[in-house]
Amino acid sequence: MDMTASNKKKEKELKKIQQREEAIKRIKAQEKLPFWTLMKYKFLTLYFAKKLLWIIFRLVLLIGISYVILFPYVSKISGSFMSPQDFVDTSVKLISKYPTLDTYKAIINDNQYYKALFNTTVLSGLCAVSQMLTCAIIGYGFSKFKFRFKGILFVLVILTMIIPHDTLQLSLFMKFRFFDIWGIVMGVQKLFGASATGIGNLLNSYWPLAILSLTGLAFKNGLFIYIMRQYFNGVPDELEEAAYVDGAGVLKTFVRIILPMSVPMLVTVFMFSFSWQWSDTFYTNLFFTDTKTFLLLPNIVSIPSSLDTQFAAKMIPYEEAIRNTCGLLILAPIVLIYLFAQRTLIEGVERSGITG
Amino acid sequence: MGGVVLKKVFKNFGKTEVVKGIDLEILDGEFIVLVGPSGCGKTTTLRMIAGLEEVTAGNIFIDAENVTDVPPKDRDIAMVFQNYALYPHMTVRENMEFALKIRKVSRVLMNERVAEASEILGLTPYLHRRPKELSGGQRQRVALGRAIVRQPKVFLMDEPLSNLDAKLRVQMRGELKKLHEQLKTTFIYVTHDQVEAMTLGTKIVVMNDGIIKQFDKPLKVYEHPQNTFVAGFIGSPAMNFFDGIIRAKKDSYIFENKDFALTLPKELSTEFKKVINKEVILGIRPEDIVDYGKAVRKKYTDQKITAKIEFAELLGAQTYIHVSISGNFLAEVDPGFEFKIGQEIELGVRLTKMHLFEKSTLNAII
Ligand SMILES: Nc1ncnc2c1ncn2[C@@H]1O[C@H](COP(=O)(O)OP(=O)(O)OP(=O)(O)O)[C@@H](O)[C@H]1O
Ligand SMILES: [Mg+2]
Numbered sequence: 001m002d003m004t005a006s007n008k009k010k011e012k013e014l015k016k017i018q019q020r021e022e023a024i025k026r027i028k029a030q031e032k033l034p035f036w037t038l039m040k041y042k043f044l045t046l047y048f049a050k051k052l053l054w055i056i057f058r059l060v061l062l063i064g065i066s067y068v069i070l071f072p073y074v075s076k077i078s079g080s081f082m083s084p085q086d087f088v089d090t091s092v093k094l095i096s097k098y099p100t101l102d103t104y105k106a107i108i109n110d111n112q113y114y115k116a117l118f119n120t121t122v123l124s125g126l127c128a129v130s131q132m133l134t135c136a137i138i139g140y141g142f143s144k145f146k147f148r149f150k151g152i153l154f155v156l157v158i159l160t161m162i163i164p165h166d167t168l169q170l171s172l173f174m175k176f177r178f179f180d181i182w183g184i185v186m187g188v189q190k191l192f193g194a195s196a197t198g199i200g201n202l203l204n205s206y207w208p209l210a211i212l213s214l215t216g217l218a219f220k221n222g223l224f225i226y227i228m229r230q231y232f233n234g235v236p237d238e239l240e241e242a243a244y245v246d247g248a249g250v251l252k253t254f255v256r257i258i259l260p261m262s263v264p265m266l267v268t269v270f271m272f273s274f275s276w277q278w279s280d281t282f283y284t285n286l287f288f289t290d291t292k293t294f295l296l297l298p299n300i301v302s303i304p305s306s307l308d309t310q311f312a313a314k315m316i317p318y319e320e321a322i323r324n325t326c327g328l329l330i331l332a333p334i335v336l337i338y339l340f341a342q343r344t345l346i347e348g349v350e351r352s353g354i355t356g
Numbered sequence: 357m358g359g360v361v362l363k364k365v366f367k368n369f370g371k372t373e374v375v376k377g378i379d380l381e382i383l384d385g386e387f388i389v390l391v392g393p394s395g396c397g398k399t400t401t402l403r404m405i406a407g408l409e410e411v412t413a414g415n416i417f418i419d420a421e422n423v424t425d426v427p428p429k430d431r432d433i434a435m436v437f438q439n440y441a442l443y444p445h446m447t448v449r450e451n452m453e454f455a456l457k458i459r460k461v462s463r464v465l466m467n468e469r470v471a472e473a474s475e476i477l478g479l480t481p482y483l484h485r486r487p488k489e490l491s492g493g494q495r496q497r498v499a500l501g502r503a504i505v506r507q508p509k510v511f512l513m514d515e516p517l518s519n520l521d522a523k524l525r526v527q528m529r530g531e532l533k534k535l536h537e538q539l540k541t542t543f544i545y546v547t548h549d550q551v552e553a554m555t556l557g558t559k560i561v562v563m564n565d566g567i568i569k570q571f572d573k574p575l576k577v578y579e580h581p582q583n584t585f586v587a588g589f590i591g592s593p594a595m596n597f598f599d600g601i602i603r604a605k606k607d608s609y610i611f612e613n614k615d616f617a618l619t620l621p622k623e624l625s626t627e628f629k630k631v632i633n634k635e636v637i638l639g640i641r642p643e644d645i646v647d648y649g650k651a652v653r654k655k656y657t658d659q660k661i662t663a664k665i666e667f668a669e670l671l672g673a674q675t676y677i678h679v680s681i682s683g684n685f686l687a688e689v690d691p692g693f694e695f696k697i698g699q700e701i702e703l704g705v706r707l708t709k710m711h712l713f714e715k716s717t718l719n720a721i722i
């Protein structure tokens with residue numbers, strides 16, 4: 001009932017609009033009526049007022065939301081180009097009067113930005129690639145194969161998503177400080193009378209993150225496995241069967257059919273994993289106890305020595321601007337990558353039905 | 357190329373028996389069509405031949421080799437799936453080449469075969485496109501092409517035409533038939549469309565409930581159905597069945613029930629002797645029940661059945677009338693024939709085309 005009523009209403013309105021348009025047309029064709037009458041027909045109507053109101057409402061809403069979301073970034077970006085004088089000058093709000101690139105230069109040179117960038121890229125890239133492949137394989141297994149305890153195992157995977165990783169801090173630390181595989185190596189060492197240390201201390205190397213990534217246990221990997229499983233569930237079995245009939249085994253089918261057609265999904269997982277690893281402080285602080293392995297987040301957020309001597313310590317806003325610039329420099333590469341991968345990423349997120 | 361033999365093949369899914377002991381011998385180069393109602397196990401049978409489904413019991417031979425435990429990739433068969441199952445990230449050419457690449461066929465030979473197959477199927481203009489960018493019929497042909505380039509021992513096809521519109525289906529049917537004549541490979545083709553079955557198959561297998569009901573040439577299946585199931589399933593509109601009894605009267609035999617009695621043709625007497633006074637089912641196709649005038653003209657019979665016309669289907673080329681005595685049945689009259697709904701009509705039965713089934717076993721007597 002409701003539907004038909006609203007439909008009728010819509011139809012009525014449509015008819016009205018049509019009539020008005022026809023009137024305008026007729027009037028134009030005759031060209032007898034004076035200009036102002038024409039204008040009256042066009043603009044002094046309820047329809048036009050409604051439309052105008054809606055446009056204004058939309059505009060206000062958009063501007064408001066944009067302000068809330070975008071303003072912090074805009075102010076940080078503009079702050080990063082300011083020189084110390086700008087912070088003294090009270091007439092400067094958003095646009096610098098004495099623009100300079102000194103802040104960037106100082107951070108890049110003094111804080112060894114490029115070295116940190118390189119190391120972090122390598123680490124995040126390695127983690128992301130291995131997590132992507134591992135989670136794809138595990139998800140594929142859960143989706144397409146029957147084996148015993150599948151249900152229980154999947155519940156365990158979900159559990160890794162639920163347990164807050166902070167609670168694992170100490171056990172993770174100890175695990176990699178005195179690393180061993182179920183005490184096997186230590187046992188062998190004891191057998192031969194060597195000092196029983198197991199495989200030993202893996203901290204301050206890429207190993208802990210590599211091991212976690214390759215076994216699908218790193219940050220949020222439960223989620224990735226889940227995403228991949230959901231995706232593979234949607235891939236019709238006939239596709240694999242067609243490949244089997246075409247002469248491919250399970251492995252060939254996975255590598256040559258399933259992986260290539262899952263690219264959007266893989267890119268999504270890669271991007272999530274990459275950006276999380278990129279902005280992660282939990283694992284990097286935990287596993288890199290010294291600063292020899294130079295990574296972005298722990299290491300470049302500090303006041304560069306060349307700026308320190310001048311004002312920074314005394315002028316809070318300036319110091320804040322410098323730190324914000326560090327933040328921008330950390331964010332910039334990720335934003336760039338997201339821009340590049342945007343299309344595939346959106347496709348992937350849509351397919352997975354999962355956001356963030 | 358090769359023949360396919362199934363020996364006492366069973367398939368259970370958990371506790372439900374789906375295929376219940378199939379024996380089938382398919383010769384090299386035959387075009388076999390599996391027909392049957394939905395859920396009778398056609399797809400399952402086909403998938404077992406392909407190796408995509410394990411056999412619960414029994415053996416499958418391809419080209420005289422026992423392949424029961426051979427994985428699908430080593431069976432040298434090609435399969436066309438109902439939903440095509442084209443690789444979405446590959447172009448048409450890559451789709452067709454995939455199997456050859458896996459088999460490490462040389463580039464030259466590969467190009468040759470793809471060119472040949474796409475020529476046969478009219479796919480040459482689309483070789484660089486992806487499946488997404490093709491129409492249903494074109495996808496269908498790519499799926500066929502993917503099978504053809506393989507030059508396998510056996511083609512397996514699971515309702516490949518069911519997603520096409522009527523016109524395209526007729527056209528593809530013709531192309532499949534041509535293809536079979538060209539390639540002379542064994543085809544095993546699943547469908548539940550009996551027109552497809554009759555026109556395509558060199559032999560057809562009628563299945564029901566996991567059992568083969570008849571395995572014969574199409575015309576043979578139509579003219580001599582071995583049981584009531586096949587009789588009722590093959591042919592459209594379906595055959596009419598009348599319950600009754602055979603009685604001997606002087607030197608002739610009579611089929612009798614509460615509505616009518618028919619004196620049966622003398623030529624078939626030896627058959628009737630076996631079922632005297634037994635309950636039987638008489639089967640007559642609608643086209644063999646015509647108006648009495650025509651029946652006499654054509655010398656079908658001189659016996660009348662009177663029935664009431666319930667309603668009619670005018671199809672243009674012929675008219676089917678639904679008539680009733682105590683039960684309903686279908687008769688065919690010429691398009692020009694004049695009648696009124698509710699009127700009584702005199703009908704003649706062409707008894708030389710009759711079918712007779714034993715009531716107890718439902719198997720054919722003649
Ligand atoms: N994987 C499975 N698990 C359990 N039962 C199944 C499975 N596959 C098929 N079946 C059952 O087996 C029976 C036969 O299925 P099948 O797909 O072979 O039928 P079909 O003859 O191909 O029917 P259609 O004409 O509808 O395709 C059906 O009753 C179906 O429910
Ligand atoms: Mg089927």
